[in-house]
Amino acid sequence: MLFNLPVFIHLYERLNSRNDGRCRTSNPIHYVFQTDQSPSSLEPNRASRRAMSSAATTPPSVDKVDGFSRKSVRKAKQKRSQSSSQFRSQGKPIELTPLPLLKDVPAPEQPELFLKKLQQCCTVFDFMDTLSDLKMKEYKRSTLNELVDYVTVSRGYLTEQAYPEVVKMVSYNIFRTLPPSDSNEFDPEEDEPTLEASWPHLQLVYEFFIRFLESQEFQPSIAKKYIDQKFVLQLLELFDSEDPRERDYLKTVLHRIYGKFLGLRAFIRKQINNIFLRFVYETEHFNGVAELLEILGSIINGFALPLKAEHKQFLVKVLIPLHTVRSLSLFHAQLAYCIVQFLEKDPALTEPVIRGLLKFWPKTCSQKEVMYLGELEEILDVIEPTQFVKIQEPLFKQISRCVSSPHFQVAERALYYWNNEYIMSLIEENSSVILPIMFASLYRISKEHWNPAIVALVYNVLKAFMEMNSTLFDELTATYKSDRQREKKKEKEREELWKKLGDLELKRGLRSDGIIPT
């Protein structure tokens, strides 16, 4: 379970380049067709409808009295909303006694002053009240800045007593219950995220913590007493933060912890599992999925071979079901990366992965279907021919359905497979199996599809097949009509069978009253 260094570094660079705090989009796909609620379901009395789910993660929406103006109103107000969530005790102004600068005291006294400063920074301010404690807020900010510089450049400051104080200061500042989301159905693609109001301090605390973890003097063997399972658990919960800047820092923090604390690795993986499972099966709401997947991508890369059963289970029972989530587009790129990582490690996993994707194949969401097709192509790019043979039948049955999708983007995406040289070569090798599966839909679309671009693509595909295996192609063309008739006949037989069964039920229901529930 070694950490793969190049990926690690690559990730680190990307993290750093993003630390400017700007919101980013991880995925180029942006067609979201949001279903608006029908007017009839919108009652003026919102209070009566406010049934909160048992998990209570869906706070009430912004004013919903008028179903039509909601989006536009929110667009109009450009101001970013802020929120904070410190369970604060209201009232008294906070007083901190200013301390001298670290560089102004002699070296032997520095460690103690360092501790004192850490203790001062445990004080948490209310940033929702923009007017309170202005002086002290500024003082804490400058102290934190000083601490950041100090851990970066100084030597010999990290005494054993410093560890608990650092962890305490970090915990006091970053661990908090995240505030309720501003809007009912927060859609990360549409809505502006609510930003953390206390960011001026929080950012410096994160910055300080990362420098601390990366410091040359940092000793995991001492730190592990304080950075324990409970600490990690709380850290993971923060990934739900709506503020993308915070999630970016958290990603780096968690990555460092995973890298340095071997004893916590299994625990971290398990807790991420739990977060994902809850996300998939309970709430469908968690803001940090993409970030966690990004970390997992590099973790998977470092897995030793042969893969442990635990890791395979994670793939099949957690990563694959993640595809079913409504907001897939927000983390699909990272998810697909993880999947491909697994397959590159162990090609034998190809079959369960592809079967899993086929099982969860989207039925109504064309946008998701396009994503699935994209991921499938990534998988096919690395598939071994022996694995391909195992799944070609169910796979091409699905592709044949996609090709005949009335949504041209879906059909187009599927037809692009034939532009992929490697996939083409696989198809060619197995044309005797694939051609019969694909033929009927291709033939039909070439005559019926509404979109001329699709028809043109289909002609190319048909042409390719004809060149591949002309005898089979001619055969299939010849039998196309009779095959359709046979299908129709079968359909009729089915209907008759069910009619008979229905009659029987009626008869039985009448005759032996009481025995058979109707």
Added chain:
Amino acid sequence: MQHKSKMAGADGDDSLYPIAVLIDELRNEDVQLRLNSIKKLSTIALALGVERTRTELLPFLTDTIYDEDEVLLALAEQLGNFTMLVGGPEYVHCLLPPLESLATVEETVVRDKAVESLRKISQEHSPVDLEVHFEPLVKRLASGDWFTSRTSACGLFSVCYPRVSSTVKAEIRQHFRTLCSDDTPMVRRAAASKLGEFAKVLELDYVKSDIISLFTALASDEQDSVRLLAVEACVSIATLLPQEDLETLVMPTLRQAAEDKSWRVRYMVADKFSELQKAVGPEITKNDLVPAFQNLLKDCEAEVRAAAANKVKEFCENLPEDSRETIIMTHILPCVKELVSDTNQHVKSALASVIMGLSTILGKDNTVEHLLPLFLAQLKDECPEVRLNIISNLDCVNEVIGIRQLSQSLLPAIVELAEDAKWRVRLAIIEYMPLLAGQLGVEFFDEKLNTLCMAWLIDHVYAIREAATCNLMKLVEKFGAEWAQNTIVPKVLGMANDPNYLHRMTTLFCINALSEVCGQDITTKQMLPVVLKMSNDQVANVRFNVAKSLQKIGPVLDSNALQTEVKPVLEKLDTDTDMDVKYFAQEAISGKYTTLSIFFLYEVASLGPRSLLVVLVLCQTHRSTMCPAECVSQCER
């Protein structure tokens, strides 16, 4: 039962319904077809007969549980109703294996449905079968490897516990205890959500010894999603315990939950506050819940304040009578006053939806002195929802102090809402108009609100115009036809000459709504001429609405007017160039003739009781509004 099931078994005809064909249907490649087949699984079982269902169909189902979740969901549901199809209660345990597999599936809906079916068929097990077949299944699930089976197990303990021997009971308790401290939060959540239900079937001693410790542990779980579920359980547990134990066993945990650092938990406490209050009784309410409630009303998270604000009325209502007023006046009202000017509109509107209810509890004097200023403040609130909530609850206050007290501030609020930019707000206020009119009286109404009601008729949103016509009808019901004739009918009819055809149509819609309440005289003399004149309108929509209107008001008119005035116009419209106009004219003519023919029937009815019956039937089929009353008068004769 044995005999019957054999008969049913013999009925299964091998040659007609070979199992292979049926199973092929269940395996069809097309998911939709497979789903359809599964939904008709009972038919297949019927065809096979009980014995082959048991020996062939169920094993097949058990073996092939890897399918689309949608199919599995249908299967899980079907199996819950399968008892008779496998041969009655003595064979019901045959259904356990497939349901057990379904209870381990990942997809929550499937699993929940499987558990639901298992709970259902558990009732059909004999006590012996329950111990031999059902309970072992629960144990297997409870100790399953993957979390899904363990979550499913949580829902099954309470159904088998009451009907098994004491040794098995002890085992069940042990399993439940283990699951409450499970490694995965998913399982702990499932256990926490079933804690209350399980406590209810336990003997009181075990509630005290087992459940309380589990409850305490879950309520201090590291995950707030678990802790908040413990709040729900708290209600059931508190109900089960004798009063004297509550203080030591439940209250520490409840106090802690009310001050939990996670707003979700506090929200849950606020949301369940009335239930909690009832469960712990008046004494504890006075000493503990009142301060807790105050804190929730002052919570830093708007979510929590809104949930608590929603409960203000219920909480006050359920306070012990002897100290109710003092508690409200000294503890609750100060917080309520602050909420009136809360920064969050959801909090204010939650409060506005219940605050009026306090007046009945506090009586006239207190209402005038303390509540009235709050009502008035909320009536002026910047958020329309708040104002609307106040207005929609005016009736509570009316009972206590009369609406007049409010009228001065009511009016500006109503006027503003009536012109709100959101049409749903306007719609809501229109709906309260009849109520307000009734309470304010005709004079006040004429003076202040009449113009508003007329203005809605020319709103640019159809739904508002429609509601406005309906509103007029209700007002006429309240104030009478004479009032209508003097105040609204002239204005409505005046709109018939409006250049905007939508407004002209509104005249017609108003006439449709008003003709009946205004009576024959006004309809014939004032409205009908206008309608008839509009049949020459240049817009086809207006013309066919004339036809529709004539059909509508037909029953109110006398037969003379129908014959001499309405009929010619409809016949003219029947020759219109527009096909819609023609269509509705024809509709009206056939409808009109029914009305006309009813006059004939009416004559018949006077011939005798038997023919009267015929008439009544005919009247019902034609739904004439006029006839029944006429017939009734005939009956009386």
